[in-house]
Amino acid sequence: MFAEALKTAAAWQQPLTPAFEKAAAMYNVPVDLLVTLAKFGSGFENRGEAQTIEGGYGLMALRQNVLGADSLLLAEQLTGISSQQLIDDPAASILGAAAVLDAYAMTEPGIPGLDLE
Numbered sequence: 001m002f003a004e005a006l007k008t009a010a011a012w013q014q015p016l017t018p019a020f021e022k023a024a025a026m027y028n029v030p031v032d033l034l035v036t037l038a039k040f041g042s043g044f045e046n047r048g049e050a051q052t053i054e055g056g057y058g059l060m061a062l063r064q065n066v067l068g069a070d071s072l073l074l075a076e077q078l079t080g081i082s083s084q085q086l087i088d089d090p091a092a093s094i095l096g097a098a099a100v101l102d103a104y105a106m107t108e109p110g111i112p113g114l115d116l117e
Contacts, residue, residue, distance in 0.1 A: 027102035057093075
C-alpha cells in the first residue's frame with residue numbers, strides 16, 4: 001500500500017524505495033510498516049543533527065534516550081553502523097529502524113497480536 005505509493009512519489013523520494021525493500025528483506029519487517037514510520041516519524045525528512053519534535057534523529061526518527069528505549073544506540077549495536085551514519089544517511093537509518101523493530105519483535109513474543117509478518 002504505502003510502498004506502492006512511494007514508487008510513484010516525487011523524484012526526490014524514489015531512491016528510498018530500494019533502501020526500504022532491502023531493510024524489509026534483511027530484518028523481516030513489512031515495507032509498509034517502515035514507510036509508515038518514516039512518514040509519521042520525520043515526514044520523510046532527514047534533518048541531520050536537528051531532532052524531530054519528538055526528539056528523533058534521521059529519516060526514521062531514531063531516538064537517543066539515556067533513560068532507556070534508546071533506539072539510536074540499539075540500532076548501532078544491532079547493525080554495526082555508527083550513530084552518526086544512522087543520523088546522516090537515510091538508507092542507514094532505514095536499516096537501523098528495521099533492525100530495532102526486528103529485535104523488539106524477538107524479545108517480546110508474548111504481546112498478543114504482534115506479528116510483523
